[in-house]
Amino acid sequence: MSATTTRTPIAPEKPATHKPGGTLYRGREGMWSWVLHRITGVAIFFFLLVHILDTALVRVSPEAYNAVIGTYQTPIMGLGEVALVGAIVFHAFNGLRVILVDFWSWATRNQKVLFYIVIALWVVTMLGFVPRHLMNVFSH
Amino acid sequence: MTSENHVETTVVDGVHHHQYDIVIIGAGGAGMRAAIEAGPGAKTAVISKLYPTRSHTGAAQGGMAAALANVEEDSWEWHTFDTIKGGDYLVDQDAAEILAKEAIDAVIDLENMGLPFNRTPDGKIDQRRFGGHTRDHGKAPVRRACYAADRTGHMILQTLFQNCVKLGIEFYNEYYALDLVMTEVDAGDGTTRQKPSGVVAYELATGELHVFQAKAVIFATGGFGKIYKTTSNAHTLTGDGVGIVWRKGLPLEDMEFFQFHPTGLAGLGILLTEGARGEGAILRNASGERFMERYAPTIKDLAPRDIVARCMVQEVAEGRGAGPDKDYVLLDCTHLGAEVLETKLPDITEFARTYLGVDPVYEPVPVMPTAHYAMGGIPTNVKAEVLSDNTTVVPGLYAAGECACVSVHGSNRLGTNSLLDINVFGKRAGRNAVEYVNSGVDFTPLPDDPAGDVRRLLEVLRDSNGTERIAAIRKELQDEMDKGAQVFRTSESLDHVAEVIAGLRDRYRNIAVQDKGKRFNTDLLEAVELGFLLDLAEVVVASARNREESRGGHMRDDFPNRDDEKFMQHTMAYLSGDAHSSVASDHIRLDWKPVTITRYQPMERKY
Amino acid sequence: MTTATLETTSTDAATKSFTVTFLIRRFDPEVDAEPRWQDFDVEMYATDRVLDALHKIKWEQDGSLTFRRSCAHGICGSDAMRINGRNRLACKTLIKDLDITKPIYVEAIKGLPLEKDLVVDMEPFFASYREVQPFLQASSAPVAGKERVQSVAERARFDDTTKCILCAACTSSCPVFWTDGQYFGPAAIVNAHRFIFDSRDEEAKVRLDILNDKEGVWRCRTTFNCTDACPRGIEVTKAIAEVKQAILRGTP
Amino acid sequence: MTVIESPRTPARPAPKRGVNLEKWGWIYMRASGVVLVVLVFGHLFVNLMVGEGVKAIDFGFVGGKWADPFWQWWDVLMLWLALIHGANGMRTIVSDYTNPGTVQRILKGALLLSTIVLLVLGTLVVFTFDPCPAGSPAELLPSFCPAA
Numbered sequence A: 001m002s003a004t005t006t007r008t009p010i011a012p013e014k015p016a017t018h019k020p021g022g023t024l025y026r027g028r029e030g031m032w033s034w035v036l037h038r039i040t041g042v043a044i045f046f047f048l049l050v051h052i053l054d055t056a057l058v059r060v061s062p063e064a065y066n067a068v069i070g071t072y073q074t075p076i077m078g079l080g081e082v083a084l085v086g087a088i089v090f091h092a093f094n095g096l097r098v099i100l101v102d103f104w105s106w107a108t109r110n111q112k113v114l115f116y117i118v119i120a121l122w123v124v125t126m127l128g129f130v131p132r133h134l135m136n137v138f139s140h
Numbered sequence B: 001m002t003s004e005n006h007v008e009t010t011v012v013d014g015v016h017h018h019q020y021d022i023v024i025i026g027a028g029g030a031g032m033r034a035a036i037e038a039g040p041g042a043k044t045a046v047i048s049k050l051y052p053t054r055s056h057t058g059a060a061q062g063g064m065a066a067a068l069a070n071v072e073e074d075s076w077e078w079h080t081f082d083t084i085k086g087g088d089y090l091v092d093q094d095a096a097e098i099l100a101k102e103a104i105d106a107v108i109d110l111e112n113m114g115l116p117f118n119r120t121p122d123g124k125i126d127q128r129r130f131g132g133h134t135r136d137h138g139k140a141p142v143r144r145a146c147y148a149a150d151r152t153g154h155m156i157l158q159t160l161f162q163n164c165v166k167l168g169i170e171f172y173n174e175y176y177a178l179d180l181v182m183t184e185v186d187a188g189d190g191t192t193r194q195k196p197s198g199v200v201a202y203e204l205a206t207g208e209l210h211v212f213q214a215k216a217v218i219f220a221t222g223g224f225g226k227i228y229k230t231t232s233n234a235h236t237l238t239g240d241g242v243g244i245v246w247r248k249g250l251p252l253e254d255m256e257f258f259q260f261h262p263t264g265l266a267g268l269g270i271l272l273t274e275g276a277r278g279e280g281a282i283l284r285n286a287s288g289e290r291f292m293e294r295y296a297p298t299i300k301d302l303a304p305r306d307i308v309a310r311c312m313v314q315e316v317a318e319g320r321g322a323g324p325d326k327d328y329v330l331l332d333c334t335h336l337g338a339e340v341l342e343t344k345l346p347d348i349t350e351f352a353r354t355y356l357g358v359d360p361v362y363e364p365v366p367v368m369p370t371a372h373y374a375m376g377g378i379p380t381n382v383k384a385e386v387l388s389d390n391t392t393v394v395p396g397l398y399a400a401g402e403c404a405c406v407s408v409h410g411s412n413r414l415g416t417n418s419l420l421d422i423n424v425f426g427k428r429a430g431r432n433a434v435e436y437v438n439s440g441v442d443f444t445p446l447p448d449d450p451a452g453d454v455r456r457l458l459e460v461l462r463d464s465n466g467t468e469r470i471a472a473i474r475k476e477l478q479d480e481m482d483k484g485a486q487v488f489r490t491s492e493s494l495d496h497v498a499e500v501i502a503g504l505r506d507r508y509r510n511i512a513v514q515d516k517g518k519r520f521n522t523d524l525l526e527a528v529e530l531g532f533l534l535d536l537a538e539v540v541v542a543s544a545r546n547r548e549e550s551r552g553g554h555m556r557d558d559f560p561n562r563d564d565e566k567f568m569q570h571t572m573a574y575l576s577g578d579a580h581s582s583v584a585s586d587h588i589r590l591d592w593k594p595v596t597i598t599r600y601q602p603m604e605r606k607y
Numbered sequence C: 001m002t003t004a005t006l007e008t009t010s011t012d013a014a015t016k017s018f019t020v021t022f023l024i025r026r027f028d029p030e031v032d033a034e035p036r037w038q039d040f041d042v043e044m045y046a047t048d049r050v051l052d053a054l055h056k057i058k059w060e061q062d063g064s065l066t067f068r069r070s071c072a073h074g075i076c077g078s079d080a081m082r083i084n085g086r087n088r089l090a091c092k093t094l095i096k097d098l099d100i101t102k103p104i105y106v107e108a109i110k111g112l113p114l115e116k117d118l119v120v121d122m123e124p125f126f127a128s129y130r131e132v133q134p135f136l137q138a139s140s141a142p143v144a145g146k147e148r149v150q151s152v153a154e155r156a157r158f159d160d161t162t163k164c165i166l167c168a169a170c171t172s173s174c175p176v177f178w179t180d181g182q183y184f185g186p187a188a189i190v191n192a193h194r195f196i197f198d199s200r201d202e203e204a205k206v207r208l209d210i211l212n213d214k215e216g217v218w219r220c221r222t223t224f225n226c227t228d229a230c231p232r233g234i235e236v237t238k239a240i241a242e243v244k245q246a247i248l249r250g251t252p
Numbered sequence D: 001m002t003v004i005e006s007p008r009t010p011a012r013p014a015p016k017r018g019v020n021l022e023k024w025g026w027i028y029m030r031a032s033g034v035v036l037v038v039l040v041f042g043h044l045f046v047n048l049m050v051g052e053g054v055k056a057i058d059f060g061f062v063g064g065k066w067a068d069p070f071w072q073w074w075d076v077l078m079l080w081l082a083l084i085h086g087a088n089g090m091r092t093i094v095s096d097y098t099n100p101g102t103v104q105r106i107l108k109g110a111l112l113l114s115t116i117v118l119l120v121l122g123t124l125v126v127f128t129f130d131p132c133p134a135g136s137p138a139e140l141l142p143s144f145c146p147a148a
């Protein structure tokens, strides 16, 4: 039961061949928040893989675990942790935004406002975390 | 997607051949309404130069008339009378009766198909006032227009398309019909006559030609407002179908009657529905006067369109126009309130905001008449069968919608009667075509090389390396038509336009088509469309020159009165002699056809 | 050639014209292997539309420039294109709303096969549309010669999604649709929504089932590009959210 | 005369293989997300903010936490929720950017495999963890170990 047409039969199993490129789409808050959400999600995922493995070293020996976890305490890794926490915090807050947008029509209408709230909360959280963490990392 | 529908397509000398019982040209309201009737009953194809949902039926705003009497007393007889009076008695009254009577079913059909009409508090289809629709033969305005906000046409187009999808109608989208194939057959009485045997179409995507052999052909190609500059019509309304039929030597009826809608956005022509005035909006001149009170004391701003348009032009001509150049009047909706505007007239509110930067909630909107609707077209009888003269039917050929002239609109169409027309007569065309093809007729054999004419036409155009720009000729045509053949006409102005057109026809032979490619060559198609525009403008002007009276949409300054004695008849224009000569009188023959009068004798038209 | 009176008589400063540069992404399948950018200078007025600019180019400079258009006032859905990186209708985008100190970029919508210049193959788009059964299905026979009754509130429930003109601005702005073109896309969901929430329709469940598919509503990542792009102001993402919830509930 | 096949738009193949997991995946992402906010933030707070933060983390610290079933369950729950959440998210991304075919199958297989392995590994580690392994230097162990 569908209208038929005689033009350009598409073969849906095979994705359409797109001509490359064009300019970057200038999406707004919704699109960029999703891009960030996706990037942070992937980053966290890969960190999580590593983090499970390194934590599993506790089962090998205290020395092995401490050796690896020691590298987490170097200044470079300290900065990396800032990035990681930044990613997690954004992903978490934005994840909550996405959930609200999904289930609450006010939020669907005001997703842009919520996006800026996410950014604000992120800044606040990071202001709480970063100085404290860097003090820990760079002390002694 | 059933297999018994399986189409065999063959290619001969690069031309694709198809066979269908019924071929419908045009996928606007009329075409799709016909398809919904035809599809289930016969093997049907719809050819459209646009994707169906792009058709200009979607632009219609205000409503569709039917005496449902959902909100106040009404009857189809009153509707018939209004239609006849609105058309200044040039209406064929048998057709008007059918229109008004079948209106009720037409609206109900659409509702049952899913059309989301606005509702009354008790859940019935809501109705609003519209110009020229009255209770009890002109006593007072009546609520007769069924509507869906100011998107009635959009909803009709979508609903019809949805039902075509449901029925699995076969569409050939972006195929331009360019010729009707006629075959000489034995008429049975020793003579021969022309019978339609198919359609030739140009596939935009590939540049290839297709011949659709058919037992019945239905034209539903819409209007030709693009002969004018200021118009509510789409760029694609170039009158191809009417032009094709004309070039086949079939007559065109009442071509001088073109409707100018009073409220187009000034300078742009984008339409603001009469529904606005139906909801209470008021026309004012520069001094804020409600000038329609002077011209039509009983129904004021809701007088029929020809009258309102004329009054507006007169106000401006007499120096009472608004704006820096005093060249428009104002449509005042401010007293309606944001609520009514946002819920009942949301689209036109947005048009005014977007295109003029004027917010109708706070400011009156600059408006001027805009070329809107062709009352004339391909003559048909009430069965939607095309006529080759005043009475003779061309078997198997049908026309419906704006391209046809039944004539239910006479010299001036009432608002909301066109959406009705496309549904009532679209349905009739489809139904009668099915009956015809199932009555045992066979395919009429195609002549040798049926696509020959089109191929030659396109080759000439594609190979043309002239010096004239298509757009320049078209612009001049449109500008001149606006000046000489618009709301007011005189023999002088018409003579001048005729001369200009003759010159343009000469220049058309020397045009340049820059795009030489095959795929999506819209440049080439614009050249073809310009040819149709020139042909039709010529007929419009010739018919207008010939009608030395003022009636409905045709206002002759030099003959300001209606002259029933001489002109109470339809104009019939025939192509005769050299089609390609530039001089209209060489190839246009004008004749008359009597008006069918059943129960309403012509009276003076006062509101 | 006669010029329109508007241009010659008007002294208003607001109607002064200026030159605008358009960068258009051209592609002629018969000649080009790859799309290319071409620039055009056009005299424009502030109140002109981008569509007017395309027409001026086609009609005065290069007749081979190809694009679709019909109504010229935003109701037919022919001319969705990417203008300065965002999906817009050319006929609803006014020059005054663009920054004309920089060139204006115009290119075809993304994610559908490019056919020529600004024209894409719309067939995959309509195929998705057809698949959601976008038509009223009501088995109960209405009283002969009468409309089905529907309250004002029931009618209002799906009003927003009846406005769709199938322009594809939404679907071709959706990052998920760009990835493989298999996602049903917002337009199809909008048109399903129109019937799912129509009190007269009886087959909402079937449509919900169709959209509860691998390529259905769950692929939407709420990026809101569709809502931003919709020239009819339809709250597309909200409609999608409502369909998601209807699927979760199992009923509209 | 060439005969061309009837040109028609083929319908999307409707391969409804098995149960449709998309809906449940979607629900899971949201449900787990909400719980994860608490779990992850709690985890980060305790590990990075309290006391000396990251500097304080060592075998003894971990041992100290996992001696308490509360933290054991906390971390296992977080492990399961986050890993499945992340893996499902990655699956979405893989479906988005690869076409159905071998590459996609390999990537999804790898995701599935690593997820299962890490879930099992992580769970075993948490529950079979011995905070006071015999023979380890006492200063590395939590303070409650007899050796310490």
Ligand SMILES: Cc1cc2nc3c(=O)[nH]c(=O)nc-3n(C[C@H](O)[C@H](O)[C@H](O)COP(=O)(O)OP(=O)(O)OC[C@H]3O[C@@H](n4cnc5c(N)ncnc54)[C@H](O)[C@@H]3O)c2cc1C
Pocket: B025, B026, B027, B028, B029, B030, B031, B047, B048, B049, B050, B051, B052, B055, B056, B057, B058, B059, B060, B061, B062, B063, B064, B065, B152, B153, B175, B176, B177, B178, B220, B221, B222, B223, B232, B233, B234, B237, B239, B240, B241, B271, B273, B372, B373, B400, B401, B402, B403, B415, B416, B417, B418, B419, B420, B422
């Ligand atoms: C702005 C506006 C508002 C209006 N408002 C109202 C209203 O409120 N009430 C009312 O009753 N009427 C209204 N009208 C009038 C009414 O909408 C039209 O007269 C009517 O919709 C015409 O329908 P149609 O099917 O005849 O033609 P269209 O809808 O114009 O369709 C024409 C079809 O023909 C096809 N076609 C054309 N040429 C070719 C070719 N060469 N080959 C193949 N296909 C071709 C096109 O693709 C298209 O599908 C309005 C008109 C306008 C312009």
Ligand code: HEM
Pocket: A034, A037, A038, A040, A041, A042, A044, A045, A048, A088, A091, A092, A093, A095, A096, A098, A099, C220, C221, C222, D029, D030, D032, D033, D034, D036, D037, D040, D082, D083, D085, D086, D087, D088, D089, D090, D092, D093
């Ligand atoms: C801290 C709390 C978290 C919340 C509230 C949260 C929330 C969400 C939500 C709601 C989604 C779905 C997004 C959508 O459908 O558009 C999502 C996707 C995703 N999440 Fe999380 N998440 C959290 C933690 C994590 C963690 C710890 C990881 C890594 C293991 C992760 C990895 C991902 C990935 C890879 C995606 C897919 C992204 C995409 O499809 O674009 N998330 N998250």
Ligand code: SF4
Pocket: C077, C163, C164, C165, C166, C167, C168, C169, C170, C171, C186, C187, C190, C229, C230, C231, C232, C233, C234, C236
């Ligand atoms: S939802 Fe809006 S953007 Fe999408 S097709 Fe419909 S009108 Fe166009």
Ligand code: F3S
Pocket: C170, C173, C174, C175, C176, C177, C185, C186, C219, C220, C221, C222, C223, C224, C225, C226, C227, C236, C237, C240
């Ligand atoms: S752009 Fe796409 S991701 Fe969803 S919100 Fe719109 S459909």
Ligand code: FES
Pocket: C068, C069, C070, C071, C072, C073, C074, C075, C076, C077, C078, C079, C080, C089, C090, C091, C092
């Ligand atoms: S031309 Fe019709 S929507 Fe732009």
